[in-house]
Amino acid sequence: MEESCNSTVQVLRESSADKENLSSFEPPTKKIKLTDAFSEGKSKLEDRLSGILCCAVCLDLPNCCYQCSNGHLMCAGCFNHLLADARIKDETATCPNCRTEINRTICIRNLAVEKAVSELPSDCAFCNQNLPRYQLDYHQKEQCQERPCSCRYARIGCHWEGPFHEVAEHERNCIHPRKTGEEVMSSLEVIDVQKQEEQKLYSDIFALLSFEKITFNDLQLKPFRTDDFITRLYYETTRFTAFSQQWVVRANINSDLKNPTHTVNRSLSYQLVVKTKLTAPMNMYFLALSGPFGGIKMKSKIYSFEFTAENAETGYVDLPIDSVECNKLLASKTINFRLVMFQVTK
Numbered sequence: 313m314e315e316s317c318n319s320t321v322q323v324l325r326e327s328s329a330d331k332e333n334l335s336s337f338e339p340p341t342k343k344i345k346l347t348d349a350f351s352e353g354k355s356k357l358e359d360r361l362s363g364i365l366c367c368a369v370c371l372d373l374p375n376c377c378y379q380c381s382n383g384h385l386m387c388a389g390c391f392n393h394l395l396a397d398a399r400i401k402d403e404t405a406t407c408p409n410c411r412t413e414i415n416r417t418i419c420i421r422n423l424a425v426e427k428a429v430s431e432l433p434s435d436c437a438f439c440n441q442n443l444p445r446y447q448l449d450y451h452q453k454e455q456c457q458e459r460p461c462s463c464r465y466a467r468i469g470c471h472w473e474g475p476f477h478e479v480a481e482h483e484r485n486c487i488h489p490r491k492t493g494e495e496v497m498s499s500l501e502v503i504d505v506q507k508q509e510e511q512k513l514y515s516d517i518f519a520l521l522s523f524e525k526i527t528f529n530d531l532q533l534k535p536f537r538t539d540d541f542i543t544r545l546y547y548e549t550t551r552f553t554a555f556s557q558q559w560v561v562r563a564n565i566n567s568d569l570k571n572p573t574h575t576v577n578r579s580l581s582y583q584l585v586v587k588t589k590l591t592a593p594m595n596m597y598f599l600a601l602s603g604p605f606g607g608i609k610m611k612s613k614i615y616s617f618e619f620t621a622e623n624a625e626t627g628y629v630d631l632p633i634d635s636v637e638c639n640k641l642l643a644s645k646t647i648n649f650r651l652v653m654f655q656v657t658k
């Protein structure tokens with residue numbers, strides 16, 4: 313019988329991500345589940361190691377790992393978040409396990425954990441092959457026979473997409489190289505429009521970078537539940553400071569759907585909310601990036617909004633990531649990203 317080589321942590325994540333209780337990500341229950349699996353004696357060495365090497369806060373396996381003076385592990389995203397959170401509340405940051413003080417001088421990186429984690433097995437998303445984590449990226453980009461590819465004639469209008477091992481066969485039979493210049497023209501026009509949009513985005517970003525007031529925060533979205541929205545998947549950051557005001561970001565999954573847990577296509581949208589009462593309007597541009605702890609591919613999209621005392625929150629705007637990335641995000645329980653904010657000064 314073929315047994316899954318997934319770590320217990322990943323197995324639990326996948327199963328909970330697929331079921332309806334997506335919003336009930338509480339570390340204690342997960343810990344109980346882990347212990348159960350161990351006591352049943354079913355777990356493999358890598359499962360037990362995952363339980364030991366995971367971040368004390370989000371229970372993910374850390375790519376970059378810090379430890380408190382008693383040796384409790386935290387991923388860089390959670391560590392950063394704990395420090396930022398304490399700063400806002402004007403408290404001393406403490407280890408979530410043992411409550412000793414944590415800061416950038418006391419806490420050190422733990423390279424042994426980082427290296428051990430990179431050796432733990434994980435599954436390729438396309439072919440299910442079991443590989444050490446550090447090989448996964450290269451495998452999925454360059455080696456996997458099942459990785460999604462498009463036709464080399466995509467630029468002249470072929471929309472074929474399929475696994476890598478079918479590309480050669482398709483391209484031999486593809487009708488697009490035999491089309492006339494006239495027929496190819498319309499596809500080129502579509503590409504021109506896309507390129508112009510990209511170009512505009514870049515010039516907009518450069519224009520924003522010349523603004524007088526720019527700030528950024530590395531934020532962490534965590535699941536959040538209200539009675540009204542029990543079936544929806546809501547996330548919220550803790551408060552953060554920008555331009556002397558306090559803000560939060562809220563996010564939700566498939567905000568356009570009634571029951572987002574019933575689809576495999578996921579999208580994520582977010583809103584920016586100012587929590588302090590504004591005395592004068594604030595004209596802001598903002599942009600979400602994956603940031604140093606994110607690890608997800610995000611396309612940039614700029615939004616603008618005028619915050620006033622009456623208008624303290626933006627509508628939900630798209631976090632431009634595709635469904636695969638979104639599911640990856642959900643599986644990782646906390647969502648790290650960087651929010652860059654630009655204030656228009658008059």
Ligand SMILES: [Zn+2]
Pocket residue numbers: 367368369370371372386387388389390391
């Ligand atoms: Zn963490």
Ligand SMILES: [Zn+2]
Pocket residue numbers: 380381382383384407408409410411412
């Ligand atoms: Zn500790």
Ligand SMILES: [Zn+2]
Pocket residue numbers: 436437438439440441451452456457458459
């Ligand atoms: Zn693969």
Ligand SMILES: [Zn+2]
Pocket residue numbers: 463464465466470471472482483486487488
């Ligand atoms: Zn083709």
